[in-house]
Amino acid sequence: MRLPIPHLPPIHWLPATIFLVTYLLIAVESNLGSYLDRTAAAFCGAVAMVLAHVLTLDQAYQAIDWNTIIFLLGIMILVAHFLVSGFFDWIAVEVAGLARSRMQLLALLVFTSGILSAFFVNDTICLIFTP
Numbered sequence: 001m002r003l004p005i006p007h008l009p010p011i012h013w014l015p016a017t018i019f020l021v022t023y024l025l026i027a028v029e030s031n032l033g034s035y036l037d038r039t040a041a042a043f044c045g046a047v048a049m050v051l052a053h054v055l056t057l058d059q060a061y062q063a064i065d066w067n068t069i070i071f072l073l074g075i076m077i078l079v080a081h082f083l084v085s086g087f088f089d090w091i092a093v094e095v096a097g098l099a100r101s102r103m104q105l106l107a108l109l110v111f112t113s114g115i116l117s118a119f120f121v122n123d124t125i126c127l128i129f130t131p
């Protein structure tokens with residue numbers, strides 16, 4: 001049984017198309033070596049939504065959660081300082097030194113990365129503990 005596709009005017013398809021293209025650009029960014037990184041792709045999608053009159057410029061500005069932006073900026077600054085100071089290298093060496101077997105190493109890595117992920121950005125912790 002085939003369900004009928006409702007007829008929607010193009011104005012309703014445009015936001016979905018812009019969203020899907022933006023999402024596709026974000027998804028293939030690392031796989032295809034795209035010139036647009038995730039941030040640039042998201043920004044281009046937001047600009048396209050404003051240019052297509054899906055959102056007004058004021059609505060787009062109000063949609064920004066400044067508390068989250070400032071929080072992430074603070075975390076990134078902390079991570080950068082810890083990275084420069086060698087804190088993450090020290091943690092990795094300590095974890096490797098404590099492990100007496102492969103299973104212990106795996107357990108310690110999972111535990112340590114879980115604890116650090118509670119305080120820092122998950123991507124950073126994953127990259128730090130990847131050989």
